[in-house]
Amino acid sequence: MIKAFFSYSTQDAAFVREVASEIGRAFAKIDYRAFSAGEHLLETIDETIRESAAFVLFLSKSALASSWVRHELREARFQHAMGRIKNVLVVRMDPTISPEDLPDWLNRTKHITTISAKPAARKIRTLIDDLVRQGQSPRFVGRAAEIAALQDVYSAPVPGAESQVACVVGLSGIGRRATLTKMVRESLDLESLLVVNVEPGDSVQALAAKLSALVDPSETPDESLQRTREITALGDEEALRHALSRLQAICQYHQMPVLNDEGGLLDNDGDIAPYILDLVEALGQYPDVVTALLTNRRPAPERFIARSMRPTAVVHLQPLGDSDINRLVGLMAKARQVALDPSTVKKITTAVRGYPPSVTYALELVTAYGPDLAIGGRMLSDFGASPFTRYLKNNKFSSLEQKILRVMAANSPLPLAVLQDAVGASDTHIEQALIHLIDVSLIIPAAGGWYEVSGPATHAIRREFGACRKEEYGAVASRLDKFLARSEDGTDFLALQRTLFRAIDMAGKQSTPRAYALLTDRVRLAEEYYHDQEYQRAVEMANDALRADPGIHQARTTLIRAHVKLGEYPEAGEHIAQLKKRGQIRDAFFLLGFLERHRGEHQDALNYYQKALDSGRGGMAIHRDMAECCLRLGDLSRADEHISRAEEKQPDNRYVVDLKIQIACRLRDKDTALALLLRLADIDRVEMVSHRTSRVEYLFGDLEVAYEFAEKAVEKSDNVRFEVLANYVLCALRTSRVREAGAALEQLDRKFSRQRRDIRTGLRARLCIAEHDYQTAFEHTERFVSPERLVHLLIRRDALRGLLETALAPQRRADLKAELHRCEDRLAGREEDFDLDSRGNTD
Structure with missing residues (x-):
């Protein structure tokens, strides 16, 4: 420390x-x-x-x-x-x-x-x-070619060929910042980078406000709010000049200002945001400004060419080669005084697959468990580009450290005093916990003097330790509001005021004058509510953002997905039409596929996904979703083809592994399904692993074991998902636990009153059948939105059979017999169960 x-x-x-x-x-x-x-x-x-x-x-x-x-x-x-x-x-x-x-x-x-x-x-x-x-980042190896390329960008040997801006491209955690830092220190006489995130919904005014908060720190939060409001009220040209002057000031402080793409710098087509293009174009008026763009994709050149601008030079970072990673492992092990033999170094090198951050976490596991256990067991198995989930799962963090990470993953940045009060820790305990979390690079100091979670670890923390709870948001909001009320002489109050706004909203508390939101904060909250299954709140927040700026693509796509989850298909369709009008064709086709898949029309969904693919939509998600459609349609060869393509792109994606388990179950290959469950346990939360285990046992006929895992999945869930709770109801019904099924079904209806109506109706009908209330069960079958689905026909058949075993008037009996024959004819001996295997993919 x-x-x-x-x-x-x-x-x-x-x-x-x-x-x-x-x-x-x-x-x-x-x-x-x-x-x-x-x-x-x-x-x-x-x-x-x-x-x-x-x-x-x-x-x-x-x-x-x-x-x-x-x-x-x-x-x-x-x-x-x-x-x-x-x-x-x-x-x-x-x-x-x-x-x-x-x-x-x-x-x-x-x-x-x-x-x-x-x-x-x-x-x-x-x-x-x-x-x-x-x-x-105590050790640096390799990257000689990339550093030379960056040197050529900023100080080209040919006069007039040098540039004031470079675009450094590569995946998160690949070493973009470390490489750029080394170059600017050695070649540009600058001391460090000052990174500013460019987020969805940002404008030139928002960028100017963020830069001003870092360059012109206020004495009080009130002064910070006043200055932010003045900047966000500026016209575009004046705000651009303000942003450029702050970039100039940062360079005068011997730092390089860096714009980091958090979803607002490039769109899905690689087109650069117009106001960023304005800024790059205006850099010629500020010759002493040197800056860089950090992205995970190459910017499309068309926007530059349309303005007769030279496209920004691109330096692409690939994963480090084995020889460089081998040296990095050796250097870092020596610094930690960890003795490793050459074979162990080689195994770690293979496991981390070229990603420098993985080395830190791999050595942490070796230090904690010893090389034999860490290497010989499954801890470093396929550690790869996404080390955080495995690291968090395998390492032993105290309950306080877990709480700190859970709170800070949702509320960053925070001052130390606020964090301590929010988690209720003593001076000694907060110091010990924070020292450890900083030492292992999970907590980092923010530019304003506060602390935040390391960005790439955020989602892994959420998966492993759960989402920040409402009462924790409330504690952060209360303490942070008091902190801002009495603070003086601080730096970057804007970052804290934004954190306060998000915490207040997530806690459901009334706002205070010290909270402030940029438009991007509403976009971010819409995403948070969507992932927390609070779809109505996601709709409200996304609509707020779109009213301010109808062109925010991420807000509209979140709105569409939330409408779909709520079964509001016409509303989702209207917004998809807006995407088409804006020329975002491939995203429109993808979301039409998303809509039809949730409606259960898997062939239509597959057709739309194919159109999205033909229009240039790529990535893991589309192949994963196409695999699911093929699975539901019984085309297992095509399902396997698409899931393999998805796995090539993201082998650690939990939805991909989960879907592979479902395919194995459909092929009646239980051994493969069980092996994949072990893999899923490495990368997913315990409740979702228990849920999938329950589904595997259910499909292979061991209903008691299925019930036990379903019960465990519910017990382990902080915010239980629809499919988890619905599966518990089904397993309880199948094992004659009628009372437990009834109580869980009440919870399902309360929590998900606007979602997946047919499944809830079907489970309610099944409960009535289990209680021998066949008349009520029959009445429920009249309420199906899609009554011709096999599972719904089966429920109706069973309700009819039960009714026919009771005392009935002759004509009523005849009518019900005729209806039963019609059901059996349509079923033609086919069987189908509730579709509880879809995880409702949210990414």
Whole structure:
């Protein structure tokens, strides 16, 4: 853990303790006189300085007169020269002290003059955060060709060929930021990157506000809100000039501003957002600005060509080769003092498949379990490009660490004080937990001095530790609102104000004046509500976003999917028509397939998916969904073909593995299904693995075991999914647990009152049949939206058979017999069960 040693006079102790409290005592070594006593005191001081990465001198006349401080300065100078102390800061508390009063080496370090604890704390936190970031990427190997390509972009040997912007392309976690950082430090004389996310719904005004929050920190949250409102009210040209001037200021601070694509920089066709194109085009007026774009796809050149602009130079990063990963494993193992033999290094290299972050987590598992268990078992099996789920599942995180990750995955960034209050931890426990999570790179310092979850880990945390709960959102909202009400002298309050808005909305609480939302926050909330199965709230939030800007593609696609989940097919169709009008043909066809698949019209869905494919739609999702349609239609060879193509693109996708299990079940291959369940357990949440296990046992006829796993799936669910609860009802009915089935069905109807009506109606009818209430069961069958489906005809048949065993009037009996014959003729001996195997894919 990065720590700073505080050197000070006892006369200044109250001020120093206030500074330490502001930055978090986990990061400061103070009160050294309590470390030990007597003759061992100097040894303890020296050892503590050696263990510190930063040294902070609180400079006053009393400090200059202190023999303790003079000793600490001598030791710090030695450790600084040896490279153990990375950064030195002088907090000058008395401006009358002249440079001549200090040793020469201290005059060459960073200084700040203040008698206020907050500015001093902010400066020290910046210093510590820089060291944390460096510590999280302590080794760099390879990338010589990519660095050379970037050097050519920014300083081409041919005059006039150089550029002010490059596009660095590659998958998340591939090393885009690390490579760019190394190049700018070595070639452009810049110290670091300042990354700004470009999100769906962003505009030039939003970008200008984000940049201003980083460059022009406010003294108070009220000032921050006022400035943000003024910027977002600017016209496009004025906002563009504002954004460019802030990019210029960032470069003057010896940083490179980087625009990171979080869904708002490029659309699905690779077209760059018009206002970003305006910014790139205007860079010529600001020759001292150098910047970069980070994306996971290559920008289409057509937009540039249409404006007679030279397309942005692209540097593409592929996974590291085995030789580079081999060296990285060796270097990182040596730094951690982990002894690995060459065969183990080779096995880790094979497991991580070229992704540098995977090395960190692989070595964590080796450290925790030993190389034999970690390598020989299944922990590093196919670790690959998505290491986070396996790492979180296999490593042992305390309940507090899990809670911290769960809260911060949904509420980032947060100040340390707010996080501590929200999770209800003591000083000691929050420090220990946060130190561990920072050390393993799951928590990182944000640009404003706050903390956030490492982006690629967010979804894995949500899957493994569950979604942030409503009461946790409420705790964050309450504490953060109080923090902003009393905060002064801070940085990037806009990020906290946005976090507050989202937390308040998710908690269902009334907003406060300190909460603020950019349009992208409403788009993000619509997505959150969709994934939490709160489809009506997703509809409302997406509509809010579209009223402000009808062109936000992600908001409209979320709205369409939410309407489909609610069974509001005409409304979804109207918005799909809007996509067609806007020329987004392939997405329109894909969503038509999504609609028909949920309506149960799998052949129509397959046709639309094929049109989307023919129009250029690619990726894992379309092949996965086509595989599901083929499975439902009984075309198992085509199902296998499409699921194999989906697996090639994302072998770790849990929906892909889940669908492979369903295909194995349809082929009556239980051994393969069980083997795939083990694979699913590596990458999916325990309740969904239990649910799929229940479905496998159900389909192979072991109903008691199916019920046990169905019950476990419900018990383990924080926010139980429709298919999980419906399967529990079915298993309870099949095992004659009528009372349990009835209670669960009541819950299903309450929680999902607007979803999958036919399944709920069918289960209700089955419950009535189990209770020998055949008349009510028969009445339920009259309410099916799709009465001709085999499963619905079977239920109606069973209800009719039950009725015919009761006392009936002659004409009534004759009518029901005739109806039973019609049902049996339409069934023609065919059987079909409820379609509970679809996971309702949400990505």
